[in-house]
Amino acid sequence: xxxxxxxxxxxxxxxxxxxxxxxxxxxxxxxxxxxxxxxxxxxxxxxxxxxxxxxxxxxxxxxxxxxxxxxxxxxxxxxxxxxxxxxxxxxxxxxxxxxxxxxxxxxxxxxxxxxxxxxxxxxxxxxxxxxxxxxxxxxxxxxxxxxxxxxxxxxxxxxxxxxxxxxxxxxxxxxxxxxxxxxxxxxxxxxxxxxxxxxxxxxxxxxxxxxxxxxxxxxxxxxxxxxxxxxxxxxxxxxxxxxxxxxxxxxxxxxxxxxxxxxxxxxxxxxxxxxxxxxxxxxxxxxxxxxxxxxxxxxxxxxxxxxxxxxxxxxxxxxxxxxxxxxxxxxxxxxxxxxxxxxxxxxxxxxxxxxxxxxxxxxxxxxxxxxxxxxxxxxxxxxxxxxxxxxx
Ligand code: AMP
Numbered sequence: 001x002x003x004x005x006x007x008x009x010x011x012x013x014x015x016x017x018x019x020x021x022x023x024x025x026x027x028x029x030x031x032x033x034x035x036x037x038x039x040x041x042x043x044x045x046x047x048x049x050x051x052x053x054x055x056x057x058x059x060x061x062x063x064x065x066x067x068x069x070x071x072x073x074x075x076x077x078x079x080x081x082x083x084x085x086x087x088x089x090x091x092x093x094x095x096x097x098x099x100x101x102x103x104x105x106x107x108x109x110x111x112x113x114x115x116x117x118x119x120x121x122x123x124x125x126x127x128x129x130x131x132x133x134x135x136x137x138x139x140x141x142x143x144x145x146x147x148x149x150x151x152x153x154x155x156x157x158x159x160x161x162x163x164x165x166x167x168x169x170x171x172x173x174x175x176x177x178x179x180x181x182x183x184x185x186x187x188x189x190x191x192x193x194x195x196x197x198x199x200x201x202x203x204x205x206x207x208x209x210x211x212x213x214x215x216x217x218x219x220x221x222x223x224x225x226x227x228x229x230x231x232x233x234x235x236x237x238x239x240x241x242x243x244x245x246x247x248x249x250x251x252x253x254x255x256x257x258x259x260x261x262x263x264x265x266x267x268x269x270x271x272x273x274x275x276x277x278x279x280x281x282x283x284x285x286x287x288x289x290x291x292x293x294x295x296x297x298x299x300x301x302x303x304x305x306x307x308x309x310x311x312x313x314x315x316x317x318x319x320x321x322x323x324x325x326x327x328x329x330x331x332x333x334x335x336x337x338x339x340x341x342x343x344x345x346x347x348x349x350x351x352x353x354x355x356x357x358x359x360x361x362x363x364x365x366x367x368x369x370x371x372x373x374x375x376x377x378x379x380x381x382x383x384x385x386x387x388x389x390x391x392x
Pocket of ligand 1: 203240
């Protein structure tokens with residue numbers, strides 16, 4: 001296990017915490033503050049142990065000067081201050097005299113949030129390309145570095161891999177929780193069922209290859225089911241097809257004929273829009289049918305396969321859940337899982353948004369906050385953001 005913030009004596013120390021405050025914004029207003037809320041446990045731990053807390057994060061992408069305005073981290077400082085019920089001093093620069101002076105003047109328990117680390121990307125992508133001079137400068141501002149930005153662990157940036165090259169480093173409590181919950185899936189209690197949906201098979205080949213041998217059943221819905229159904233020889237009409245993933249589907253259907261469960265009926269419409277569709281057996285699709293959700297027979301088959309399961313990993317919605325007419329498959333399986341004994345892990349991205357909208361998040365064992373990082377970890381890849389952090 002990697003060293004965590006709890007393995008350091010942080011009292012009176014300047015502790016740099018790399019958070020993931022990459023929150024969705026609309027017209028400058030935070031629309032979902034989950035990521036800020038998730039970072040509170042580490043910040044509160046540092047507060048309780050009287051550290052001087054220097055927070056950093058990226059927000060959005062900065063490719064041109066105008067991008068700076070809409071990705072100003074100031075809004076996060078305000079929200080964070082509200083959530084902590086404590087002053088958070090926002091420093092509107094990523095380096096310079098103002099930042100250095102503010103850190104020099106900190107008392108124990110003070111909190112500073114510096115400006116979006118990706119402001120440094122305007123000048124030669126210094127943050128995203130892990131410029132080591134920038135990393136060294138940032139490291140010079142602190143005594144200890146804590147990485148709690150799970151969502152960027154699969155990237156080598158100056159504000160994670162870079163700083164941890166120069167300072168004694170550990171992971172924060174959010175990353176610790178994420179790694180514990182996700183690594184549970186490498187040796188889970190059986191039966192272990194994977195539910196996969198979402199758009200493209202080719203995005204998830206690594207995940208399927210790594211976990212398929214370890215699971216007992218894999219239930220496939222969403223857009224990606226149609227590439228499997230096409231590989232089985234069905235007419236999928238105008239439904240989503242991922243040509244690139246077709247060959248892979250043929251191979252794994254042959255290698256694991258008893259593990260893969262595909263939809264037997266589909267909610268169809270002849271246009272991609274939020275209008276009531278009709279349920280059709282998979283043998284009955286016309287050339288102009290578009291499959292937008294799994295049908296009622298499939299929902300029952302999926303439920304029957306889940307009854308006795310002890311562990312579930314779910315990535316990707318089972319239909320176009322953004323349309324109220326096609327959210328039924330995803331929501332009924334989400335709700336069903338909350339009635340079972342097993343542990344369910346929701347692996348990043350759209351399925352988390354679907355679970356939030358369905359109001360079941362408090363009944364789920366673990367909800368992973370990272371999109372790409374979650375997938376890469378589950379694919380068995382090394383996460384660069386952890387490389388410089390020593391084992392306990
Ligand atoms: P992913 O990022 O691969 O998990 O894909 C999530 C997206 O898949 C969501 O935006 C869904 O709308 C989309 N999706 C799910 N089911 C379907 C479907 N049957 N046809 C087209 N898109 C779908």
